[in-house]
Amino acid sequence: MKSLALITCLAAILVSGCRPQTEPAAAGKASQMTTDPLPSWNDGKVKSAIIDYVHKVTDSSSGSYIPVADRIASFDNDGTLWAEKPLVQELFAFAQAREMVTKDGRLAKKQPFKAVIEGDKEYFHKGGEKAFVQLVDATHTGMTEVEFENAVKNFFTSATYPPRNVPIWQITYQPQIELLNYLRANGFKTYICSGGTVEFVRGISMDLYGIPKEQVVGTTFNYKYVDSSRSIMRLPGLAHFNDKEGKPVTLQRYLGRPPVFACGNEGGEGDVEMLQFSQSSKYPSLQLLVNHDDSTREYYYQEKTNWSLDEAAKNNWQVISIKHDWKNVYRAEKR
Amino acid sequence: MKSLALITCLAAILVSGCRPQTEPAAAGKASQMTTDPLPSWNDGKVKSAIIDYVHKVTDSSSGSYIPVADRIASFDNDGTLWAEKPLVQELFAFAQAREMVTKDGRLAKKQPFKAVIEGDKEYFHKGGEKAFVQLVDATHTGMTEVEFENAVKNFFTSATYPPRNVPIWQITYQPQIELLNYLRANGFKTYICSGGTVEFVRGISMDLYGIPKEQVVGTTFNYKYVDSSRSIMRLPGLAHFNDKEGKPVTLQRYLGRPPVFACGNEGGEGDVEMLQFSQSSKYPSLQLLVNHDDSTREYYYQEKTNWSLDEAAKNNWQVISIKHDWKNVYRAEKR
Numbered sequence: 001m002k003s004l005a006l007i008t009c010l011a012a013i014l015v016s017g018c019r020p021q022t023e024p025a026a027a028g029k030a031s032q033m034t035t036d037p038l039p040s041w042n043d044g045k046v047k048s049a050i051i052d053y054v055h056k057v058t059d060s061s062s063g064s065y066i067p068v069a070d071r072i073a074s075f076d077n078d079g080t081l082w083a084e085k086p087l088v089q090e091l092f093a094f095a096q097a098r099e100m101v102t103k104d105g106r107l108a109k110k111q112p113f114k115a116v117i118e119g120d121k122e123y124f125h126k127g128g129e130k131a132f133v134q135l136v137d138a139t140h141t142g143m144t145e146v147e148f149e150n151a152v153k154n155f156f157t158s159a160t161y162p163p164r165n166v167p168i169w170q171i172t173y174q175p176q177i178e179l180l181n182y183l184r185a186n187g188f189k190t191y192i193c194s195g196g197t198v199e200f201v202r203g204i205s206m207d208l209y210g211i212p213k214e215q216v217v218g219t220t221f222n223y224k225y226v227d228s229s230r231s232i233m234r235l236p237g238l239a240h241f242n243d244k245e246g247k248p249v250t251l252q253r254y255l256g257r258p259p260v261f262a263c264g265n266e267g268g269e270g271d272v273e274m275l276q277f278s279q280s281s282k283y284p285s286l287q288l289l290v291n292h293d294d295s296t297r298e299y300y301y302q303e304k305t306n307w308s309l310d311e312a313a314k315n316n317w318q319v320i321s322i323k324h325d326w327k328n329v330y331r332a333e334k335r
Numbered sequence: 336m337k338s339l340a341l342i343t344c345l346a347a348i349l350v351s352g353c354r355p356q357t358e359p360a361a362a363g364k365a366s367q368m369t370t371d372p373l374p375s376w377n378d379g380k381v382k383s384a385i386i387d388y389v390h391k392v393t394d395s396s397s398g399s400y401i402p403v404a405d406r407i408a409s410f411d412n413d414g415t416l417w418a419e420k421p422l423v424q425e426l427f428a429f430a431q432a433r434e435m436v437t438k439d440g441r442l443a444k445k446q447p448f449k450a451v452i453e454g455d456k457e458y459f460h461k462g463g464e465k466a467f468v469q470l471v472d473a474t475h476t477g478m479t480e481v482e483f484e485n486a487v488k489n490f491f492t493s494a495t496y497p498p499r500n501v502p503i504w505q506i507t508y509q510p511q512i513e514l515l516n517y518l519r520a521n522g523f524k525t526y527i528c529s530g531g532t533v534e535f536v537r538g539i540s541m542d543l544y545g546i547p548k549e550q551v552v553g554t555t556f557n558y559k560y561v562d563s564s565r566s567i568m569r570l571p572g573l574a575h576f577n578d579k580e581g582k583p584v585t586l587q588r589y590l591g592r593p594p595v596f597a598c599g600n601e602g603g604e605g606d607v608e609m610l611q612f613s614q615s616s617k618y619p620s621l622q623l624l625v626n627h628d629d630s631t632r633e634y635y636y637q638e639k640t641n642w643s644l645d646e647a648a649k650n651n652w653q654v655i656s657i658k659h660d661w662k663n664v665y666r667a668e669k670r
Contacts, residue, residue, distance in 0.1 A: 198588075213590065245562070
């Protein structure tokens, strides 16, 4: 939502997608044929760590037992539950800009709409963060909450993901869907803690992940309650940017304590603080970090600083290698 | 938290309590002897409206049916779930100030601690809102989240309510406890949307109301995540004041849509917008407003403007007369 890297990617979307991608998922009915709760996960250290953790914290005779009320799991979304190259929210911002021009032709002469319509990638390259914030403000605010939610709904009805040309649900990760289900079956309340704007993610959270709107937290705009229409207006400018150190702050605000289970991904250094905060729980906790190391089936991208992976090693977090730990990557069947 | 009326009351606490009060609750085992889900409510228009509403929205053959996932109820706390003359949070602020002086004697020479220790009600009268904000900042911030929560826990262990000299749980309203239980038994997720600061209310929400921390929203301070200690620091100054038009904003932020059921109280004009917002739900909704009209068993206080009651009449909200609708007022048995 803010870095120059994202802006570069944004500009790339204007012309095509980011990087090609192959091998759709092939999960299927494994879960019905076996008692394995995580059929799309290869046997190994990470899968064992997850299952061992869930066993011990749900065993009331264990010293590690966690009461159901405190079994809270928090997942990042982009790069953790679905692919992030490009970010789906960027696709939405462009689609929304085009949609707005269709409804009001005069916008085609105004920036940032003009640049979107004309595929003017230089505008976003040169404008940097300022141009991107302008695009987000123009497409995500200045309307009521209900109007925005309708726009999100319309987008997801027909949107496809450029690199693979598949519907958006097909870029969600099958192993993570199984993990969410497994946790819920064991009394965990599953949350999304996303860098994406919250109402955008809420637009698909139940449909794609079985997570209700009130269990999604994310980046927020300022809201204003309009008495006369009893509606919420979305105002320009971010109220909270939910990335990095913003994540523990949001989790405290919404949950009132650290989640005992947290899963993020390396790539943008965005989830380290969430995982640290989870580890500060008074209960036994588990932290997972998705490593994007599969250039064939998904993507290969690593932080220049290696910070997330370094922190994982230092703090004994489990690193999920997409290449080695996931039997299947993408979802084969819709929820 | 901000008005001069509150400051006056605050000063009053310094010398005694606010107003005397009689007749403790006498609820008991009625709920075990009958199928009446609301035994502490007198039969009448309001009780019927609640039961009729719950019946119709949980009947899948009814045109008014609401899916379980969207059955969300939001309750104000002060004056709606427990008594608010004085506010429990004010008692805490004073107790916390005294506790802090006990730990660090030097504070006794500094304001606002000096005024608290010396029972100097003129300080708060003359200082107005500024002095009150100073007291809240001094007692609620400048510590980690865990330290603050421990202070809240200690307070509730021994705190009593001045006018009646009873433990705090005995100033919660028995009919509302029954209503919360009734709603939950019918698939509703119950939330508190309080003008009080969120972590303070979370300190008792499960114990007193069966509501988990993550279902409490309220007034917030700014938080800062401290990487080195993995803790949340509470910073001076409010991030959000959760009263009046602040309530729909918070509900949108946390729930992602209006609650279908909302209950507030008249007295401070604080809940009108929450009830309006609830009524904007796409589902059939119900709004309740507690009227403090019982000077014998609870309190009698009315808004000079009569705004809340006027809005109730205009919008067909149910007005709960404590005098006529509640058979018992206070809880007789701890949860």
